[in-house]
Amino acid sequence: MTAHYDQTPVLQTKNLVKRYGSVTAIDHADFELYPGEILAVIGDNGAGKSSLIKALSGALIPDEGEIFLDGKPVHFSSPMEARALGIETVYQNLAVSPALNIADNLYLGRELRKPGILGSVFRMLDKKEMEKRAKAKMSELGLMTIQNISQAVESLSGGQRQGVAVARSALFGSKVVIMDEPTAALGVKESRRVLNLIKEVRDRGLPIILISHNMPHVFEVADRIHIHRLGKRAAIVTPQSHSMSDAVAIMTGAMDVNSPTQAA
């Protein structure tokens, strides 16, 4: 793996603020995601990490502060806009359509149409091309244990469904993939597969933001760990520099880290 911390961050926030009435969900938060890394975001419930992630994926519009994509300031007013700029999100509740097949799910909302008059006038879907590309992406990610690309997603296990969701994000995410608790709904073995998949996606060059409560999972796959507390970044640690109990201590405020350290 090659994380490039000397380069411009792919995704960055400066002084991000979001208030809900008297509650400050994001309190001047800074955040950086570098090319080629898996950055885990952890924090206790109510620390504001999901608000931060929503701001990054376009689901929430911050009150103050700036978001930079590849160093350029961006403003998302909807998840669609973030997606159009190459930021894909995988949701924990397995956001796939059970009755549709794998290829349909991969391309849901972004279907390919046939070239020429069939596509432009008759709006005809290019099913063959979508199936071909879906197959290619699934096997590239080592997911072709799923034999049939045209089988309904409801016939897949939870892990395989999450695999479909991850494949979708890898297919369309050109800049960043955000994964919100991707293993929360899965069993032990299925979690393993998804973790391997996350590494696979990272190794193919897409940086990943991983939100998780599962410390062993975070420490296994993350290159750096962003610890969120009281609406802002409390520290950045690495699995090498700190132990799991250190991370939990920082997360809960039991341990103080003087200044956020860059991974090094």
Added chain:
Amino acid sequence: MSSTDKKPSSPMLDHDKVADQASVYVAQFERQETPLQRFQKFLHHYPIAAPLIVLVLAIISFSVIVGDRFLHPFNLSLVLQQVTIIGVIGVAQTLIILTAGIDLSVGAIMVLTSVVMGRMAVNYGIDPSLSILIGIGVGALAGFINGLLITRLKIPPFIATLGSWNVFFALNLWYSKSETIRSQDISSVAPLLQWTGQTIDFFGARLTYGSLLMLGIFFLIWYALNWTAWGRHVYATGDDPEAAKLAGIRTDRILMSVYVLAGVVCAIGAWVLIGRIGSVSPQAGTMTNLDSITAVVIGGCSLFGGRGSIYGTLIGALVVGVFRNGLALAGVDVLWQEFTVGILIISAVAIDQWIRRGKA
């Protein structure tokens, strides 16, 4: 930046390592399948098989009970004409049931638009083709109102269309003054309105233009549902609206388009209705609501949305048509026809639930 290159102490837990090598199969049971279970599996694989079997059984039964009169070409073409209306309205109902909705107002929209078409052409002397277009516009408007109630006011489809059914039907009685427009008045001024009832010889069978129109609508909607992005989005919206939204589908727009399209299809159904009965009656087609839902459900559509096919509805409509016709020929009172259609709906849903349980 070298520290990230290797992880000296992997925090990967032992049980995770073990899990990596574990068997994929969590549990396996040796099981002898009974013929019934195999049949259940077969139906699950081929959802179209159940309505087909019912149709074939119904045809055989009525041939035995009623005899030659049932299989007489004249009667079969009558069945087809009766099925045409259920079929067209069934298409509208299928679209809505696929989105996990239901439309109780389809029959009322059809009657209302047939009255609009008839009065435009006969009472106001408007060009018949324009009258039909105005009727279709009224159908679209009616669907649009249903769609607004459901997407904007967030009223459940059942309640929204229960209300609009009564509203549309009352408007129909008011606008028609509860008067029937006689067949001869229509044929003298606007024969185009009755065109759907004209028959052509098709290899010995007498088909109406209405039945051909119905088949055309089935084909168009089949194409739209299976070969366009819109169709995928209709299925996705009915299947899991949240997942569809997260995938970037504007589900409210999809619902809106479905209700408007259903209104348009109902208006075309009105044209077919005029051709079928010749006149325009504000009391016609009162059974269409129940029949269309029955056709869709027998055809294998799930009332919970996202599952089903449009050709299933065609077979479902044939089943309803055959039952109504066969029972009438057998001299059974109309009230028992209603009884039977009711039983058909309940059985179809019960069988559907049974088939779904056979998934494992």
